[in-house]
Amino acid sequence: MDVCTLGDLLDAVGGASVRLVTAPAGLTAPVTEALLYDAHAPLPRVPGALLLAVGVRPDDAGPVLAAAAEAGMTGVVLRGAEGHAPDDVHGVALLSVDEDAAWHHVHLLLASAIGARPAPSAGGLGDLFALADAIAAAAGGATAVEDPRQRILAYSTVPGQPVDEDRRQGILGLQVPVSAENTEQYRRLFAADGPVRLPALRDGGLPRLAVAVRAGGETLGSVWVIDAGTLAPDAEDTLVQGASTAALLLLRARAARELARHLGDDLLRRLLEGTADAATAAQRLGLDGAVRVAAFVPDATASVPDAERTALRLLDVVRLQCEARYGRHACVLVDGVVYALLPAPGARHRALAEDIVARAGRALRVPVRAALGGTVPDVAGAAESRADADLVLRILDPDLPVAAIDEVRPRVVLLRLRELMAEHRELSADGAWRRVLSYDAEHGTDHARTLVCWFDAGCDMAGAAKRLAVHPNTCRYRLRQVQRQLGVDLDDPDERLVLWLQLRTLAGLRQATA
Structure with a gap:
């Protein structure tokens, strides 16, 4: 399907409202959408976009024009650009609006025209x-x-x-x-x-x-x-x-829009599964460079009368907020989880996720969790970033509703170790950790938690006692009992490491605090 061109746009809104200053690439250059410039945010890569240079004077527009060209944009709109155009527009079209034109009005005009009037042959x-x-x-x-x-x-x-x-x-x-x-x-x-x-x-x-x-x-x-x-x-x-x-x-x-969205959703779904051609996906989704996957899901412990409808509403919230920041955007609902493919740089990704969680929670009246996978060099690694995000989702809780993989990687590693150990009998069926737990259950002792606190304190007796809120002699006595009665060699570093991992991952024990 053809897209709206610069010439089509000027036919619709040109004249008194929007005036063309120069178009080095000609009037057949495609125009995909209108974006508002934010001096405090990185310029998104949106091929074919028109950038409305809010707060930029024509004499100072050189860097913005260069950045727009680098981002693959078709043109830049400035206030009062006639007679003040920079000598070098870096190959992008330059359009002008009146000095007193309201930017929100100009944005509405251009965005509506781009969306409503594609090329005549379209x-x-x-x-x-x-x-x-x-x-x-x-x-x-x-x-x-x-x-x-x-x-x-x-x-x-x-x-x-x-x-x-x-x-x-x-x-x-x-x-x-x-x-x-x-x-x-x-x-x-x-x-x-x-x-x-x-x-x-x-x-x-x-x-x-x-x-x-x-x-x-x-x-x-x-x-x-x-x-x-x-x-x-x-x-x-x-x-x-x-x-x-x-x-x-x-x-x-309507059918064409729904088909385009369906095809885009299917492409992103296959990309997240690792079955799509990365080069084709990058071109169709307009994502060239590093990306990361963000995952959003309603809190599984919350009571949701209609889970499917809630998930669809969450998809709408995520899509709206992502499009407001990045323009046309790739979001999809898969098995109750909303995934968004975010372009790098990622300095603002966590703030975006927190904002979406807050907005969606208010709109849906259900707590929402958000996980950020790792940043990958290009869309070919989207499946890896999605796998990271899925793992992060599993360790989120009311005290940690939003997290990125790099912030919680130790907890994610322990989660995966627990699953791996549970799958293999030789790693989980027998061993000192089971003897310790059985002894505690039979005699009412607290040897397992004492061991975990001692390990977590770096095998320091005073530190372990402080965590347990007991006297160091009590902690020392318990450890001697573990060695004598259960045959655990706490002087062997290998046995200490395996016992600590098994108690932390398989038994799910964590240190106590005074």
Whole structure:
């Protein structure tokens, strides 16, 4: 599928709003999304992106332009760049907006245009613009196609057709202005079975002819035509036919989005399993360089009425937060665990995980845990990072809801040793550790815990006694009993090491504290 190009974007929003200063790569360069620049965060690698250089003056834009080029971006948007463009734009396109333009407004405008109007040959939502022009020409009035949330998906550009301020503002932000009067008109529209004629909302405005777009009882959006007294006699019939075509286009676009997401999810799932081609995955996911896997899961001990629905909601939270920081992002739900593939550098990964855990916990009303696997050189190592994250998930608890593999590696190693030892009879069935535990159970002694505290204190008697909150002579007596009655040679370093590992891993004993 083709993507939106720089030329397509300028056709949709260019002119007074966004102006092209220079395009070294031409107008056919792809534009994938619009990102806001954050001077305090590393620039993400998002090929084809437009970077909105918030807080950057044209005279100081050189480093940002160079970084954008290094990240594979298509262009940079600056305030007041005309006449002040740097001599070297490093091969990226440079666009300009007015000095008083609000960055959030510019971001909304560009992001909506990129998402709503791909290249004309791409079909889907791009065809809605052609449909809007066709309806406008046949009905005799400027036309707009909206989704159920009053976001403008497409609009006509037939010359000479009258428009009013509401249309201008709606197209500028790709969102119908909110008002009580608008809400009432939409209520009337969606309650009707056919076209509805609606009066102007304010002085200087123009009335509308509108119809809901439906498919199988589902409302997909609406089509609006401005009635400036020039509508054709069969305008209502034209509108009904146009709504039918719009329904097909919207369903097709939805299917294409769902298919793309499904394919992306399947690719990431295979990448995490180690069965995907790494080069293909890196290209399709837009991840070039070091990555790490983050894993998120609801607390298994919490009561969750609908575990599947909770996991899907967690996926939405993780995807939203990752996309807000890294743009288009790879997240997938596998066996109740949400995995996200995070690009390096990873200095901010833990903060992101903590933020997601807090947000998801509030939204889902269920505690959430997060684990960060190790950083690997490229996506080929994603399965290894995922394995690390899975291990970390298993040792998390309410006192440690978020952790990275490097922070808890000793505990992870002990976990794996316990599993390995439990799988092999010669490592777990017999030995001194079982004799010690049996003796404690039969005689009510505390020899096993005394041994663990002594080992953990580096075989220092005073340190072990402090951990046990007993007199050193008591600790010394217990150890003599272990040697005499149970035949454990505590002078043998090999026996000490094996006994300590078995008590810590297989018996799950930890030192006591005073």
